[in-house]
Amino acid sequence: MSCKVDKEELFRLAREARERAYAPYSGFQVGAALLAGSGRIYQGCNIENAAYTPTNCAERTAFFKAVSEGEREFEAICIVGGRQGAPCSFTAPCGVCRQVMMEFCSPETFLVILAADQEHMKEYRLEELLPEGFGPDNLKQSG
Ligand code: THU
Numbered sequence: 001m002s003c004k005v006d007k008e009e010l011f012r013l014a015r016e017a018r019e020r021a022y023a024p025y026s027g028f029q030v031g032a033a034l035l036a037g038s039g040r041i042y043q044g045c046n047i048e049n050a051a052y053t054p055t056n057c058a059e060r061t062a063f064f065k066a067v068s069e070g071e072r073e074f075e076a077i078c079i080v081g082g083r084q085g086a087p088c089s090f091t092a093p094c095g096v097c098r099q100v101m102m103e104f105c106s107p108e109t110f111l112v113i114l115a116a117d118q119e120h121m122k123e124y125r126l127e128e129l130l131p132e133g134f135g136p137d138n139l140k141q142s143g
Contacts, residue, residue: 005035010078011115015088017043017058018080024048030058030081030091034066037073042066059097063104074104076111078121090114090122093129101126102133 010033018031023046030046044062048055056064059077066074081091092114093101101110107127114122127133 005076005111007076007078007113007115007121008118009033010035010041010076010113011080011118011121013041013043014078014080014115017045017062018082018088019045021045021058022047023084025050025052025055027084028081029084030079032058032062032077032079034059034062034077035075036066036071037075038071040066040069040071042069042071057094057097059093060100063097063100067104072104074101074110076113077101078113078115080115088116090116090120098126098130098133102130102135107133107135 013033014031018029021029023029025048032044034042042062042065044058044065046058047061059079079091079093080088082089105126110126112124112126112129
């Protein structure tokens, strides 16, 4: 299913999610808004941990919320981030989050929107951020 991507709405929801970031160790707050094929939008924030490695990025929080609600198709994600108290700056997804996107999204069509504000957004297709990505298709038998 394909929905029209309302980038302003995704930005608004990503910024709202960023306010709920739990980032007492890095002080870097990230928010994400993920548009699923159903048309529903899932928000996520980063959630840090005193043991550091269990930290979950905003993007993966949004994906795991959505997948756990039954979503399997995705259209776009908007990401905002910045140091606590500072305005949003362009924040690109980490490699682990790109790999999670690769599991559920079409590399050719899934849109990754990095936003500083409503007027300053950068857009990429997943294949630009993860060229030659390894995904579910690689495990399908050929021949
Ligand atoms: N972080 C995200 O949530 N998403 C990104 O795209 C980059 C990094 C988080 C992880 C950690 O809580 C903090 O930002 C600093 O790395």
